[in-house]
Amino acid sequence: MDIKREIRPSSRDTGRLRNHFNIDKKRRTNQHFQPHAHFHPFYEIFFLINGHCRFFLHSTSIEMMPGSFLIIPPGEYHYNVYVKEPLHDRFALYCDDYYLTEDLHAELGILSEAKTKAALFQINKKFRPAVVNYLETMLRYYREADSYGDTMLRYMFPAFLLYLSRNIYEPDLSETEPVTSAMQDAVKNILSNYAENISLEGAAAAAGLAPTYFSRKFKEIVGTGFKDYLTFVRLREAAKLLRNSPLSISEVSRRCGFNSPNYFGDAFRRAYGISPSEYRQSEEEIFMVSEQSGNPRVSL
Numbered sequence: 001m002d003i004k005r006e007i008r009p010s011s012r013d014t015g016r017l018r019n020h021f022n023i024d025k026k027r028r029t030n031q032h033f034q035p036h037a038h039f040h041p042f043y044e045i046f047f048l049i050n051g052h053c054r055f056f057l058h059s060t061s062i063e064m065m066p067g068s069f070l071i072i073p074p075g076e077y078h079y080n081v082y083v084k085e086p087l088h089d090r091f092a093l094y095c096d097d098y099y100l101t102e103d104l105h106a107e108l109g110i111l112s113e114a115k116t117k118a119a120l121f122q123i124n125k126k127f128r129p130a131v132v133n134y135l136e137t138m139l140r141y142y143r144e145a146d147s148y149g150d151t152m153l154r155y156m157f158p159a160f161l162l163y164l165s166r167n168i169y170e171p172d173l174s175e176t177e178p179v180t181s182a183m184q185d186a187v188k189n190i191l192s193n194y195a196e197n198i199s200l201e202g203a204a205a206a207a208g209l210a211p212t213y214f215s216r217k218f219k220e221i222v223g224t225g226f227k228d229y230l231t232f233v234r235l236r237e238a239a240k241l242l243r244n245s246p247l248s249i250s251e252v253s254r255r256c257g258f259n260s261p262n263y264f265g266d267a268f269r270r271a272y273g274i275s276p277s278e279y280r281q282s283e284e285e286i287f288m289v290s291e292q293s294g295n296p297r298v299s300l
Contacts, residue, residue, distance in 0.1 A: 017042060019150050020098035021157070023135070023142050028088045037079035037223030042096045043114070044072040047123075049132060051088025055080045056222050057118045059187040061180045067123045069168060071114045077232075078118070079223025091135045099157055108165045121168040131167075134160045182207035182214075183221045187229070194233045195257045200226045234258065235271050242280045249276045 016022050028051070037056070046055075046069070053064040057078045064070065072078055074096075082088045105111045113119060123131055138156055141149035186203045203226065204214035218226045238256040241247055247255070253264035253276075268276050 016040075016094055017096060018142075018145070020096050021142070021150075021153055022094040023091065023139050025089070025091050025135070025139055028082045028090065030082050030084065030086055030088070032082050032088075034080060034223070037077055037229075039075055039077050040094075041074050042094050043074060043100055044070075044078075045093040045095075046070040046072065047091045047093075047131070047135065049089040049091065049128075050085070051082060051090075052084040053080055053082050053088060053090070055118075059184050059191060061184060061221060062118075062120055064120070065122075067125060067128050068171070069121045069123055069164065071110070071119045073114055073116060073118065076118055091132075091139075093135075093138075095157070099154070104158060104161065108161055110161065110165045110168065120171065121164075122171040123164070123168050127163075127167040131160075131164065134163065179209075179217055180221055182209065183218055186214075186218065186226070187222060190230050190233055194230065194237060195255055198230060198257070230257075231267060235268060238264070238268065238276070239272070239279065242276055249280075252276065 046064075048064045048066060048068045050066045053068075055062045055064065055070065055078055057072065057076055062070070100111065100114070105115065110119065110121060134156070138153055138160065141152045141156070143149075186207060189203065189206070190198060200215060201211050204211040207214055209217070215226055218229075222229060224232075234256045238252050238258075241252045241255065242249070245252070249265070250261045253261045256264070258264035258267070265276055268279070272279055274282070
């Protein structure tokens with residue numbers, strides 16, 4: 001059965017942060033299915049205790065193993081699947097700039113680039129029990145849901161990051177499989193040439209693959225359909241131009257690869273909930289929204 005996947009906010013983003021923070025622990029099986037790629041307006045810090053997990057972020061496929069530690073910045077498109085072993089255990093922390101302050105970014109090397117791109121690290125094996133203990137303790141305080149627990153978290157979280165910064169290293173990335181590499185190249189082409197007339201057939205031909213097979217593998221690895229991802233990138237870039245340039249809406253539409261200003265206007269309204277002109281005139285931050293009602297607004 002072909003399940004449609006779309007880039008949209010996680011359905012759990014509403015209220016996910018309590019006092020700027022969240023932490024949870026989950027056990028996943030290799031049958032766990034994430035139905036769509038997503039992004040959210042806060043940091044995600046992912047730690048794999050055991051098992052193997054594959055993430056697709058921006059234009060890169062990342063293989064995680066026990067002890068892998070991944071920082072995903074706000075607005076970073078990502079999708080993950082669990083592979084190999086039947087069971088996988090992970091922690092995930094979510095926070096915003098209230099926790100990841102400018103001082104922490106300046107002081108900790110592991111956060112030096114976390115505002116703009118994802119960062120993968122590996123924790124030395126002998127230090128993993130201490131890391132898990134930190135996480136279990138923070139989870140316990142979070143679940144207490146009182147002012148004492150929240151205060152303890154504000155002190156523990158920087159100490160946790162400091163401990164990590166002394167006991168992690170950047171792993172040697174394994175060689176990427178040819179078909180995964182082809183999907184990465186297709187995404188990079190979209191990111192660089194979204195204003196051009198990009199087609200699935202052309203991308204498939206460049207990868208040396210049949211269009212049907214290329215389309216299926218793109219969904220499997222990237223987490224959404226080729227056309228949906230292309231539209232997502234075009235709309236994101238259009239929003240930047242509307243906000244930061246004096247270009248007319250028709251010119252923004254053309255520069256972002258839309259053949260028709262009317263089609264652009266309709267697509268933009270579906271994604272952002274308002275028209276391009278309303279977006280440009282708004283003085284407040286506007287978020288991309290899911291086409292499905294009930295899902296929260298999510299920052300790009």
